[in-house]
Amino acid sequence: MGLEFVIAMLQAYVFVVLISLYINDVVVLH
Amino acid sequence: MTNFTLPNAKHYFDPLEQFDVIQLFPSISYALTNLTLILFLNLLIFGFLIYATIYPNQSHSTSPSVVGDLVRNVYEMLATLAESNIRLSKQVYFPILFYIFLLILISNLVGMIPFSYTVTSSFVFTFYIALALFTGINLIGIYQHAYSIFAFGVPTGSPLILAPLIAAVEFISYFSRIFSLSIRLFANMMAGHTLLKILIGFS
Numbered sequence: 016m017g018l019e020f021v022i023a024m025l026q027a028y029v030f031v032v033l034i035s036l037y038i039n040d041v042v043v044l045h
Numbered sequence: 046m047t048n049f050t051l052p053n054a055k056h057y058f059d060p061l062e063q064f065d066v067i068q069l070f071p072s073i074s075y076a077l078t079n080l081t082l083i084l085f086l087n088l089l090i091f092g093f094l095i096y097a098t099i100y101p102n103q104s105h106s107t108s109p110s111v112v113g114d115l116v117r118n119v120y121e122m123l124a125t126l127a128e129s130n131i132r133l134s135k136q137v138y139f140p141i142l143f144y145i146f147l148l149i150l151i152s153n154l155v156g157m158i159p160f161s162y163t164v165t166s167s168f169v170f171t172f173y174i175a176l177a178l179f180t181g182i183n184l185i186g187i188y189q190h191a192y193s194i195f196a197f198g199v200p201t202g203s204p205l206i207l208a209p210l211i212a213a214v215e216f217i218s219y220f221s222r223i224f225s226l227s228i229r230l231f232a233n234m235m236a237g238h239t240l241l242k243i244l245i246g247f248s
Binding site: 019023029037 | 132146150157178183185186189193194196226241
């Protein structure tokens with residue numbers, strides 16, 4: 016049960032981290 | 046063979062039954078399902094959080110607003126995340142990060158309430174979020190860089206003779222981002238809730 020709450024928060028965090036990485040990839044071209 | 050006399054025996058034994066999308070009022074509305082209902086509930090909770098942060102209760106001005114502090118902490122955490130990940134002088138893409146984070150977090154947490162529905166455990170929802178964000182991000186890239194957006198296909202320093210091969214591989218990995226993003230969220234939520242229901246069924 017507690018693990019499930021941790022997963023719930025962690026997945027939202029991971030989603031946002033990956034989205035920010037993708038935004039960075041596109042906006043700041045190498 | 047065994048003959049179940051219970052009217053809906055499936056509802057007592059199937060751990061996957063919680064993911065069924067049911068039309069609540071099929072005679073009135075075709076689209077009103079438990080998924081959309083809980084999604085609107087999540088949006089209401091989101092609106093309440095923002096409202097309670099912007100307009101705290103004036104009658105208790107000496108005591109700190111719990112909801113406001115919570116949302117402010119999330120805001121600052123995401124602000125540092127955006128600062129460290131997106132290398133822009135102005136963080137113009139911060140609001141979408143904040144909105145997506147709160148929406149997914151509220152959806153996941155509301156799904157933990159018994160007899161509720163986890164919106165993020167349906168693949169169509171997570172896939173739509175990932176696809177919409179991916180499309181929007183690429184439109185921003187095309188708007189800002191025109192044709193040089195395709196520079197992501199060939200990393201710097203790669204030999205020119207390998208360029209077509211690298212470009213093909215990069216394109217595949219680039220478009221599989223949608224699926225990796227959506228399937229990760231959906232599979233985690235679905236597996237977790239199925240496991241919970243099975244474990245509860247043992248008791």
